[in-house]
Structure formats: structure tokens, C-alpha cells
Amino acid sequence: MKRLADIERFCLVGHLISMGFGLAGLLLVMPHPEFLSFVPAGQTLFRWSMAGGGVTYILLGxxxxxxxxxxxxxxxxxLTFMLPAVLISLSSELLGTSxxxxxxxxxxxxxxxxxxxxxxPFxxxxxxxxxxxxxxxLARAGLxxxxxxxxxxxxxxxxxLGALLLTSWDFVLDPAMSQTAMPFWYWHQPGAFFGMPYQNFAGWLGTGIIFMTVAALFWRKRxxxxxxxxxxxxxxxxxxxxAFAMIxxxxxxxxxxxxLGLLVGVVPAVVCWKLAQVRSLTGIDAADVMLSSSQASSLDKPTTHTPVVVSTK
Structure with missing residues (x-):
């Protein structure tokens, strides 16, 4: 399990660094290509960043x-979170682009x-x-x-709240990413909110609510x-x-x-994190609560921690 934790940490750091490379390419190099002459292997790094930087940072994350x-x-x-999230969001995106x-x-x-x-894109x-x-x-832990x-x-x-935190990220990401010097998507009919239609927010919020609800139903007896x-x-x-979207x-x-993103995204996320820490200090070392007294199989339990569990039944 330690090896997995090391891989996790490596991928997280790589995820953050890749976003940094992407920002440098989009905001620094594209408007000022002469900057590459001051960077060792600058042309190679820039080509890599533009060709695969977006894919790399998402895969690492x-x-x-x-x-x-x-x-x-x-x-x-x-898997009962990841599969609904991927399949339902893909269905929404395919429907949206069609x-x-x-x-x-x-x-x-x-x-x-x-x-x-x-x-x-996959x-x-x-x-x-x-x-x-x-x-x-974060929402589940804080609440x-x-x-x-x-x-x-x-x-x-x-x-x-989880769906709102997710949508808040898009408040900040979508206007910039669709209007940068190298946009990744575009609106056929630009909307009133900095080029985004207000309908987009409802789509994000609704899609998030649906796949989080499906995951919560799977999790309710585990x-x-x-x-x-x-x-x-x-x-x-x-x-x-x-931060990537904000920059x-x-x-x-x-x-x-x-x-708007700071108000309804970052602030609630940090408050939820802080509430979980306060809860831990009061003697409950679990940032979540077991919804059922039924026990998961030994193959389905985390193996690195044994926090106190509070039953709601």
C-alpha cells in the first residue's frame, strides 16, 4: 500500500506541475514566443505542452x-463513484455536443x-x-x-453542495478556456455570462447531482x-x-x-475541510459517518487507517 501512496503522490505533483506548464504555454509563450530563446530546450517543451499537456494533467489527476x-x-x-461519474458525464457531454x-x-x-x-475528448x-x-x-466530510x-x-x-463545488470550478474555467489564444472548446451561440450561456450552469449542476446521487445510493449500505x-x-x-482556472x-x-467561484466554491470547500478537522479534534477521527452497521468485505475496506466509526442507525 505504501507503493500505491507513493504513486498517488507522484501523480498529484505531476498533475499540478503539468497545469503549471500549460499556463506558461498559453499565457506566456504564445503571446511572447521570443521567451523560448531564454529557456533550455524551450521549443521542445513548448511543443510537448501544446500537444499533450492537457491530456497529461487530466490523466495524472x-x-x-x-x-x-x-x-x-x-x-x-x-468504482461505484468513478463509473457513474464517467458514464453519466460522458452521456451528458455527448448529448450536449449533439x-x-x-x-x-x-x-x-x-x-x-x-x-x-x-x-x-476521452x-x-x-x-x-x-x-x-x-x-x-469535501462536502460530505464537512456536512x-x-x-x-x-x-x-x-x-x-x-x-x-458537492455539485455546487463542481459547478463553481466551471464558473471560472469555462469563460477563459473557451476564449484563450488556443481555445479547447467554443460556443456556437455565446451566452450572456462572459460568453457562456446560463444554461451551462444548470447542465453542470444537474449532471453533478445525478452521478453523485447514484454514488450515494451505492454507498448507503457500505x-x-x-x-x-x-x-x-x-x-x-x-x-x-x-487556481489553474482562476489564473x-x-x-x-x-x-x-x-x-463568484471563490464565494460559492473555494470558501465552502475550505470551510468543509476545516469542519472536518474540528470534528476530529473533538474526538471523532472520521471525516465521514457510516451509513449502515453492515460491514464491507475485507477486500473492500481501506487498509491504512482504522478511524472511529459513528453509526447513524
């Missing part, structure tokens, strides 16, 4: 989060890898998974302190326990990706999306 989910929650709980529902009328350009059915549903998982885990004795209210609130000390990982994933929007001068 996916691997890191997948290993984390497996180590912390077991393989069943990992019909305009539920996000609006848009198309993907090159730069994010092979397109499924010629419409949606990396897009992977990004829904790793950001969706990080958002949901567990507030609604520990009211499991259904806790479940519904965690799904709603032991879902995370130590508060292990919530730094999803917070770093969330904040790292938000892109700052370069484009889109300050309102940044403010």
Missing part, C-alpha cells in the same frame, strides 16, 4: 484520485485527446470524475459534522469512512484546479467569474 479513492475507501466504493442540451450549443476543439464518437469525463469526487468528499444525526438531510445536502487527516488530498486537488480568467480580465 485521474490516476492520483483513483488511487486515493481505492486506498481510502476500497475498490467497490471507488443537441445543445443540457449545456448549450458547443463543440470541442483539439488539445484534449481522442474524441469519443468524434465529439467529446479526458473530459475523467475530469468530471476527479473534480466531482474531490468536491463530494457530516452538522447532520450526523440526520442521515438523509446529510446525504441530500452533501450531494447539493462503510464509507475517511480520516480527517486524509482530507488534505481532495482539498489540494480542488484548489489546484481552481486563466485573471489573464482574460474575467473578475466576476473569479469572485
Amino acid at each position: 485521474t490516476i492520483a484520485v483513483a488511487i486515493y479513492a481505492y486506498r481510502m475507501l476500497g475498490w467497490r466504493n471507488w 443537441t445543445g442540451f443540457p449545456f448549450g450549443d458547443y463543440s470541442y476543439l483539439s488539445g484534449l485527446g481522442y474524441k469519443i464518437a468524434g465529439l467529446v 479526458t473530459i469525463p475523467l475530469s468530471w470524475f476527479y473534480l466531482g469526487f474531490s468536491s463530494y468528499v 457530516g459534522r452538522l447532520f450526523a444525526n440526520r442521515p438523509w438531510l446529510w446525504q441530500v445536502s452533501a450531494i447539493a 462503510s464509507i469512512v475517511l480520516p480527517a487527516s486524509q482530507l488534505d488530498f481532495p482539498l489540494v486537488v480542488y484548489l489546484g484546479n481552481f 486563466m480568467s485573471m489573464a482574460a480580465g474575467f473578475w466576476i467569474p473569479i469572485g
